[in-house]
Amino acid sequence: MTPQAASGGAVPAVLVLEDGRAFHGRSFGAQGETLGEIVFNTGMTGYQETLTDPSYHRQIVVMTAPHIGNTGVNDDDPESGRIWVCGYVVREPARISSNWRAQRTLEEELARQNVVAIALEGTRALTRHLRDRGAMRAAISTVETDPERLRERVLASPRMTGADLAREVSTTEPYTVRPPAGVPTRFRVAAVDLGIKAMTPQRLAERGCEVTVLPAGATAEQILDLRPDGVFFSNGPGDPATADEPVAVMRAVLEAHTPLFGICFGNQILGRALELGTFKLRFGHRGVNQPVQDVHTKRVHITSHNHGFAVDAPVDGPFETPYGRAEVSHVDLNDGVVEGLRLLDRPAFSVQYHPEAAAGPHDAAEHFDAFCDLMAASTDPSSSSGRSAEPAQS
Numbered sequence: 499m500t501p502q503a504a505s506g507g508a509v510p511a512v513l514v515l516e517d518g519r520a521f522h523g524r525s526f527g528a529q530g531e532t533l534g535e536i537v538f539n540t541g542m543t544g545y546q547e548t549l550t551d552p553s554y555h556r557q558i559v560v561m562t563a564p565h566i567g568n569t570g571v572n573d574d575d576p577e578s579g580r581i582w583v584c585g586y587v588v589r590e591p592a593r594i595s596s597n598w599r600a601q602r603t604l605e606e607e608l609a610r611q612n613v614v615a616i617a618l619e620g621t622r623a624l625t626r627h628l629r630d631r632g633a634m635r636a637a638i639s640t641v642e643t644d645p646e647r648l649r650e651r652v653l654a655s656p657r658m659t660g661a662d663l664a665r666e667v668s669t670t671e672p673y674t675v676r677p678p679a680g681v682p683t684r685f686r687v688a689a690v691d692l693g694i695k696a697m698t699p700q701r702l703a704e705r706g707c708e709v710t711v712l713p714a715g716a717t718a719e720q721i722l723d724l725r726p727d728g729v730f731f732s733n734g735p736g737d738p739a740t741a742d743e744p745v746a747v748m749r750a751v752l753e754a755h756t757p758l759f760g761i762c763f764g765n766q767i768l769g770r771a772l773e774l775g776t777f778k779l780r781f782g783h784r785g786v787n788q789p790v791q792d793v794h795t796k797r798v799h800i801t802s803h804n805h806g807f808a809v810d811a812p813v814d815g816p817f818e819t820p821y822g823r824a825e826v827s828h829v830d831l832n833d834g835v836v837e838g839l840r841l842l843d844r845p846a847f848s849v850q851y852h853p854e855a856a857a858g859p860h861d862a863a864e865h866f867d868a869f870c871d872l873m874a875a876s877t878d879p880s881s882s883s884g885r886s887a888e889p890a891q892s
């Protein structure tokens with residue numbers, strides 16, 4: 499299965515879903531064959547950030563926006579060192595790139611990174627199908643164009659439920675992101691990389707955090723030996739039900755009363771550390787316009803999402819956990835899904851969405867400030883407010 503760069507012209511490609519539905523289109527990017535979980539993303543912008551978000555590892559992403567690639571690809575916007583989606587489905591690839599920052603076309607980039615993609619007319623029908631039937635396994639191929647034979651390979655491929663993928667995308671060596679010139683260092687943060695997006699340490703560094711990014715397998719001792727002012731747990735691919743190791747590490751951080759902040763996978767891991775369950779959503783949230791409400795202020799943020807699983811928690815008020823009381827802090831207004839957790843007796847909180855906003859609106863940037871406030875309160879011995887994650891002021 500070695501994809502080769504498309505040589506131009508319309509090479510036929512086929513997309514087959516595990517339930518047998520097939521779509522015919524033309525090859526775009528690399529030729530070859532790919533298998534993964536097919537999901538749709540409703541973002542009108544930010545295809546480069548989507549492609550390079552490690553949380554999309556082993557997923558085939560369908561873009562609902564009909565015209566993708568208009569601004570080409572540059573070396574500044576990627577959220578990691580490579581494209582992680584394992585397949586890409588668009589209605590119509592842009593024929594030219596038009597942007598002063600563009601360095602390559604999207605098609606060139608997909609080919610260069612061996613990403614198999616397909617352009618097909620029925621992305622709306624495909625999305626409606628996934629909305630009704632749910633995310634499922636699929637394949638795109640230019641090699642095996644007989645849908646029935648390709649489907650057999652889909653049915654033999656692994657499911658996302660039960661997949662433990664963070665180590666496959668995490669850094670192998672620690673590295674440090676420092677505040678930019680002119681911004682004094684206020685806090686030292688240890689960030690556990692379960693699939694971290696580049697913009698996250700960046701957003702912390704802008705606020706005066708020196709961020710040491712650690713591999714997914716970092717132990718609690720390794721993390722706490724750094725004597726960090728706060729510990730961050732990143733987004734990442736896979737099923738949170740398999741994340742026993744990060745859950746154990748997070749419990750040690752909670753025991754140590756070290757300020758803690760989690761995003762997306764990090765929110766699900768906090769849920770599990772609090773002994774809550776997680777479950778798979780039918781089709782998930784992927785896009786940049788999800789309305790999320792703060793349960794206290796009732797204020798709504800329009801936010802960026804990429805999750806296929808969610809935490810199962812009571813939304814009607816505080817509940818007891820092994821670390822004292824906790825509460826659901828945010829819910830999604832489209833479907834009521836839990837979008838944030840906050841501990842009331844420890845300095846810890848998390849959100850299921852993406853305040854780093856890459857791509858997406860910046861409404862939720864205040865969560866980075868709230869994490870800094872928690873670290874400030876817990877490093878200042880005269881303050882008593884460092885003991886819980888107070889609601890962010892919004």
Ligand SMILES: NC(=O)CC[C@H](N)C(=O)O
Binds near residue numbers: 735738763804
């Ligand atoms: N972006 C993320 O961290 C996603 C978390 C998890 N893999 C999910 O799909 O729900």
